[in-house]
Amino acid sequence: MRGVTELIRPVWRTLPWPALGTGAAVGLLVAWMSRLYAENFDPWLALNTLRTAALAFALGLAFVLDDPARHTTAAxxxxxxxxxxxxxxxVAPVAVxxxxxxVLLVPAELRPPVGATTLEAGAACALALAGAAAWIRRSQEPEPGVxxxxxxxxxxxxAGLLLPDDWKLFVAADDPAWDAAHGRWGVLLGAAVVGWTIWAREPVRR
Incomplete structure (x- = not known):
């Protein structure tokens, strides 16, 4: 436990704050557009605006595991x-x-169901983190973020262009497939979490 607490300060300093900040800023700017041009928005456009904001933040999170000193800290x-x-x-409190x-930047009258869109955002972020962990496990690349x-x-x-209707992920809030789509989002989130717990471990070597 002591070794972990001693790592908090150096880990905090080495987190890729520029990449995270860029993803967060772009995401907030996109969400703010729905308030700035509220008269030109409808619920479907507002929903996709929030999805785009979540994707921007997830792209920033893809850099969280970047560690230029990876081969030193491995020891x-x-x-x-x-x-x-x-x-x-x-990073979790910052993400919350x-x-x-x-979410609050989207006008209340246009705001999609918060719980469901939070599930989508969480799955996107978890997939980015799981992908970074998998890349690190299977390569010697210290900075796989890009x-x-x-x-x-x-x-x-x-996913938005090629998935068949029975597997759609990006549906409107009033679409009958809304609940089924979010069941699939839940599966993606669970798979990403399980994937990270597996890929975050060092591979066993002889």
Whole structure:
């Protein structure tokens, strides 16, 4: 436990705050558009605005596990799982505050169901983090953020364009498929969490 507490300060200093800040700022700017031009928005556009904001923040989170000193810190007596978990624990309060601000920026009369959109945002962020953990486990790259962000963005675009109707993820709040789509979002969130718990561990070597 002592080793973990001693890591808090250096981990905080080495978090990729510029990338996180950029994703957060872009996301808030996108959400703010729905308030600035509220007369031109409808609930469907407001929903997609909030989804875009969540995606921007998730792209910033793809950089959270970047560690230029990865091959040096690997020698510390704290497992990778704990080191990555500490990074996520430090970023989590920031993410909660950011999402609260993004939701409140959308006018109340246009705001989509908060619980369901929070599930979508959580799944997007979890997938970005799981992707970063998988990339680190399977490569020696200390800073996979750019590649992971590109992969997440590509996956989001392809999901919106190519998924058949029975597997749609991005549906309108008044669409009969809304509940079914969010069941799929829940599965994605669970899979991402499980994936991170597996990929965050050091591979077993002989």
């Amino acid at each position: 510390v007596p704290v497992p990778r799982f704990v080191r990555q978990g500490l990074r996520l624990a430090l 505050l950011w999402w609260t601000a993004a 590649s992971v962000a590109a992969a997440v963005l590509t996956a989001a675009v392809l």
